[in-house]
Amino acid sequence: MVLEPISSNCSFGGWHRQYGHHSSVLNCAMRFALYLPPGASAEAPVPVLYWLSGLTCSDENFMQKAGAQRVAAELGIAIVAPDTSPRGEGVADDPEGAYDLGLGAGFYINATEPPWSRHYRMYDYLLEELPALVEAEFPVTGQRAISGHSMGGHGALVIGLRNPERYRSISAFSPICNPVNCPWGRKAFSAYLGENQQAWRAYDACELLAHFGHRPQPPILVDQGDADSFLVEQLKPDALTEAAREGKYPIRMRMQPGYDHSYYFIASFIEEHLRFHHSYLVT
Amino acid sequence: MVLEPISSNCSFGGWHRQYGHHSSVLNCAMRFALYLPPGASAEAPVPVLYWLSGLTCSDENFMQKAGAQRVAAELGIAIVAPDTSPRGEGVADDPEGAYDLGLGAGFYINATEPPWSRHYRMYDYLLEELPALVEAEFPVTGQRAISGHSMGGHGALVIGLRNPERYRSISAFSPICNPVNCPWGRKAFSAYLGENQQAWRAYDACELLAHFGHRPQPPILVDQGDADSFLVEQLKPDALTEAAREGKYPIRMRMQPGYDHSYYFIASFIEEHLRFHHSYLVT
Numbered sequence: 107m108v109l110e111p112i113s114s115n116c117s118f119g120g121w122h123r124q125y126g127h128h129s130s131v132l133n134c135a136m137r138f139a140l141y142l143p144p145g146a147s148a149e150a151p152v153p154v155l156y157w158l159s160g161l162t163c164s165d166e167n168f169m170q171k172a173g174a175q176r177v178a179a180e181l182g183i184a185i186v187a188p189d190t191s192p193r194g195e196g197v198a199d200d201p202e203g204a205y206d207l208g209l210g211a212g213f214y215i216n217a218t219e220p221p222w223s224r225h226y227r228m229y230d231y232l233l234e235e236l237p238a239l240v241e242a243e244f245p246v247t248g249q250r251a252i253s254g255h256s257m258g259g260h261g262a263l264v265i266g267l268r269n270p271e272r273y274r275s276i277s278a279f280s281p282i283c284n285p286v287n288c289p290w291g292r293k294a295f296s297a298y299l300g301e302n303q304q305a306w307r308a309y310d311a312c313e314l315l316a317h318f319g320h321r322p323q324p325p326i327l328v329d330q331g332d333a334d335s336f337l338v339e340q341l342k343p344d345a346l347t348e349a350a351r352e353g354k355y356p357i358r359m360r361m362q363p364g365y366d367h368s369y370y371f372i373a374s375f376i377e378e379h380l381r382f383h384h385s386y387l388v389t
Numbered sequence: 390m391v392l393e394p395i396s397s398n399c400s401f402g403g404w405h406r407q408y409g410h411h412s413s414v415l416n417c418a419m420r421f422a423l424y425l426p427p428g429a430s431a432e433a434p435v436p437v438l439y440w441l442s443g444l445t446c447s448d449e450n451f452m453q454k455a456g457a458q459r460v461a462a463e464l465g466i467a468i469v470a471p472d473t474s475p476r477g478e479g480v481a482d483d484p485e486g487a488y489d490l491g492l493g494a495g496f497y498i499n500a501t502e503p504p505w506s507r508h509y510r511m512y513d514y515l516l517e518e519l520p521a522l523v524e525a526e527f528p529v530t531g532q533r534a535i536s537g538h539s540m541g542g543h544g545a546l547v548i549g550l551r552n553p554e555r556y557r558s559i560s561a562f563s564p565i566c567n568p569v570n571c572p573w574g575r576k577a578f579s580a581y582l583g584e585n586q587q588a589w590r591a592y593d594a595c596e597l598l599a600h601f602g603h604r605p606q607p608p609i610l611v612d613q614g615d616a617d618s619f620l621v622e623q624l625k626p627d628a629l630t631e632a633a634r635e636g637k638y639p640i641r642m643r644m645q646p647g648y649d650h651s652y653y654f655i656a657s658f659i660e661e662h663l664r665f666h667h668s669y670l671v672t
Binding site: 118171173175176333366373 | 398399400401402405453454456458459614616647648649651652653654656657660
């Protein structure tokens with residue numbers, strides 16, 4: 107059995123389920139969560155939204171707090187929420203247990219530096235291994251969208267922009283827009299990728315947008331709260347807007363007055379993101 | 390200052406906030422959460438739904454997981470979520486740290502037995518002190534509804550049925566319907582109220598319904614999942630249905646196929662509960 111069922115809850119007529127599996131890319135056991143809307147079947151497969159969570163999160167935060175299942179059930183979209191890093195015995199962690207490096211902080215990149223390079227390959231896991239598994243085991247189509255929050259917003263933008271033929275649409279809440287220029291990103295990229303900052307650019311949404319070229323441009327929606335305490339130092343939405351202008355890639359960046367960095371913000375706008383993705387997934 | 394602000398998050402155009410205060414009834418510091426919908430003001434006060442959570446919960450579980458704010462914002466209803474027991478240094482707890490007695494397990498009753506009687510008076514706190522505080526400090530009307538989950542469903546039924554003039558409507562998810570006849574209830578009532586089982590009856594929804602008499606009958610809606618692992622041994626919805634028949638009190642009991650005891654169940658039906666309460670709150 108490739109997948110080990112861990113939990114199952116009926117939700118809005120569909121099913122929230124957690125599964126364990128061995129990841130050969132990450133070289134460890136992993137868990138992910140799936141929401142399957144009512145009516146999804148081999149005869150009626152549904153498109154998939156991949157949701158990438160932020161620092162310290164697991165597969166559970168989004169499924170428990172975002173309130174996405176109601177709209178996913180209505181629209182007929184599956185949601186897959188992976189973990190935010192490799193886990194388990196033998197997986198490297200920050201020696202001081204910092205929340206922004208190591209466990210819970212994989213940054214959706216392929217680490218090249220020891221000790222991280224042995225397990226921290228979340229980019230390949232998200233791009234290849236997990237979708238292949240999901241598409242083999244569940245009644246889903248190859249229509250994919252990608253979204254995320256904070257570190258996961260960074261991940262969604264980077265994975266989507268580097269693979270525009272694989273995702274119909276991209277969205278993000280409060281993404282780390284320019285990790286090569288903020289403390290969270292510089293700390294993580296130094297550790298995972300080493301000091302050669304050329305290598306960092308492949309994982310920076312601003313770099314990718316500014317030099318995007320002429321491939322298909324999946325539509326991008328970004329929501330950012332203007333009361334987010336990480337806005338100026340870590341998230342830098344203005345840099346993303348500027349990079350999009352430079353790369354002639356139209357993106358929709360919305361500043362939401364009064365909202366912070368929490369799941370109360372995500373819950374308030376997840377319906378609009380799901381309807382945004384749905385409009386491209388089904389065409 | 391009566392209330393100490395603890396946190397504040399914008400949510401669906403309104404505000405989720407946590408406050409600390411000293412409870413003279415409970416004889417300790419307490420925290421509660423409030424959702425205030427957009428537009429609530431001294432000139433336009435709104436009705437209030439009190440939500441009572443289940444075993445092990447705090448003021449946070451419902452606000453983070455139920456997805457109620459969207460509908461409360463639309464309908465213009467405030468929600469108050471108290472803690473599930475007194476807390477803090479000097480507050481008695483189960484000597485073995487059991488999850489179903491002591492901290493997180495107040496059962497919404499007034500304890501009469503030491504050591505519990507010094508702090509465990511959640512019935513009076515919910516009925517008198519907290520509403521008085523909320524109605525003095527926030528732009529709300531005296532229109533009240535009450536709901537809850539599991540132990541909190543028991544609390545909502547008992548407080549509502551004993552005070553039908555104070556609540557326009559009552560609802561519950563997976564309530565402990567007949568605590569005098571189930572292990573959770575018998576353990577808690579033995580500790581808090583002692584071995585005289587006559588005293589237990591005032592806190593048993595089935596006893597109250599079966600002998601309700603002719604006072605106003607607030608409408609009651611109950612949802613219960615048929616895949617709930619606590620259904621037969623602890624929750625006993627059939628006893629509630631039978632007691633309602635005996636007391637000639639029409640209640641709406643819905644068995645929901647496939648649903649369990651989790652917040653995935655609550656989230657799936659909270660919108661219907663809010664619309665149910667709203668229909669009575671505004672008339």
